[in-house]
Amino acid sequence: MSTYPLSPIDHIFTGVGSYPIEFVFAYDGVIEEERLRDTLNETLCLFPPARSKLVRTSEHAYGFEVSDEGIHFETVSSSINFDDQEYRHTYIDPVDSVEDEPLTRIRLTRTPKGSVLGVSMSHAVVDGFSYFYFLSTWARIFNGSRVLDPVHNREVLIPAELQRDTSTTITRADVLDEAGLFWESRREAIARDQLVWETRTISREAMNALLAEAQKDSDLRLSHNDVITASLWKDYLGKWESLNGDDTTYISCPVDFRRILKPFAPN
Template sequence: MKRRHIELVRSGSATGLRIPLCVLDATMGAVSTGRAFFFREPLDGAALRSSLARVLKSYPLLSGRAERDANGVLHVLCDDSGVHFEEENSLVDMGSCTVALDRKPSLNTFLPKASVIRLVGQGVPLLAVKLTHLAGGGSVLGVHMKHVLADGKAYTQFLLDWAAEHRGLPYRTPCHDRWLLDGLADGAPPQKGEHNSRFVVASRREKYALLSRMTLRARKLRTTTCRFEASELHAMKQAATAHLPYGWISTSDALTAHLWHLLGPLRARSATSVERLGVLVDFSSYLKEIPENYWGNTITCTELRLPVSEMQDCSLGKTARLIRESMSENTAANALDEIAYLREQRLAGRERKVMPRMLYRAYTNMLQVNDRTKLPFYDLDFGSGTPFRCELPHVPIPWAAQIMPTPEKDGSREVHLSLPKSAAEVLTAEPSWQAHLHKYA
């Protein structure tokens, strides 16, 4: 029989402060970001709760609750309402977690329950944790965090700090002053209007229609995971560099170009149509006013467009170089323009209507890429070794690629592709498509 234990973990140091979230945070909506880490050795639930309570003193937002003020601006009340922590003994063993994907238990088995439509209220924790003890040994640590608080980089930093606290190691105190980001727009030219290149101000009807479409079409999607070995990626970059007109490209540029070349024909769009590539980018490195220990959302995106006819004639190296140039256009000035635009929408009372344009384009002609290769998922160590596997929930939008590191840390990578089921079946079942996917193997 399964045994479940649920409690709220608190730091014991409620400040009562109301910390306003910055305008970029507010665009993330109620979505939760999930991770599941698989450990071969068992984790101690009581010890994890104890170290979590201690680290929450440095992360008061995570044990607080989101609320809106009279103007609709999002705040976090640091009242130490607690982190939802669930511990369970499972009948599933480790062997069942490492078999072929279609025979594995659902990842939701190992993730804590998280509301995907609610954000504000005492009953909505901003962080939820689930520890599952597998039959025969081993543990799975599942985590859900509201995206309004942190992007992937900050999310991972919290986990590493928790592990450091658990092991009695020092770590840097994070900076939670969200005004540092909003304040960068002081003195910027007015960014008026309801449209900009990255965001759109949607009506209530448009927003509801988009969210309904995401909910309905999510059932028709399938996540396909493919692994690219280090030698394969090396050959891919060499092939791209051989046809490179000029400049330098990274391995990620070459892999992204390869995926774009592959998935474009899979959509079988006409030669006169246009394909879009959207790549998420962290801008914290080129905004020098933001301290290194700033903890929150510091992401933007870059977009590249090519006619299908031009893509067909474009070499891997040229496409990779175009991607590199597009990434280079994400300057500090562009980030400040975005922040200034979002501040204008907040002042005009339109903050809750702002949505990323990439969500709309996911259902038309865009491949979205989130490259997490440099995030140290596999450095997470609570004293019994690092995880041998990190799994992500399904992305509820089509034509999305998440690039992940691998536990071997040898330069190989995993790509999680969210595709319509028909496209996923073609890619995985037909040898010609598999040969094209791994043409550099």
């Protein structure tokens, strides 16, 4: 079995309570299950990590082990149409990013008026870009279109042994420890039925106003996504912290650098 290494940022998205990337897609008409499975298998040949399980490679690290048990596909039926379904999470078979569990789960739901495809993938395996790169490749293969093969050179994401001076060597284990990463025993999962789902609509005018206000004090070029994310954090952190009577909040935010592979030299 082939094994791919995890980078430090990958480890952040492992363990109980680490939520996967999940989307559901509703279609009119019936999707042919056999064709869907066949083209999925063809797509997985190009994306081996999507068909993998977590295995511990050392005391400090996991690896992605490619396996036939690394992906789960199921077909179910529902008497409720997609537009009438209040609980959309029923279309998802959620991934648990823990050892020996499949890191991709796909559920095809037959409804009276069509089909719903739910795809759950471990955030350790994919970020948002690669999640949709995988899905778009699958769609192109399903429709007989040409595809562009992905690159899986994950070695560039693994921390090297850095020699800072004659007395100190920063090892891979040091990187993981100092980053404050956690393993599955340190975090309690939140039951999905305890999550509160909200829909917020932000107008283009409001987005532009947020961006203009934030850009005044920033030397970096900001995006709408940057300021909307910051605004949501500001709103919700205030609500959460008010529950325990503390008006001061400290947060640490991991930065997902997995698509930024430019080499750099330490100071």
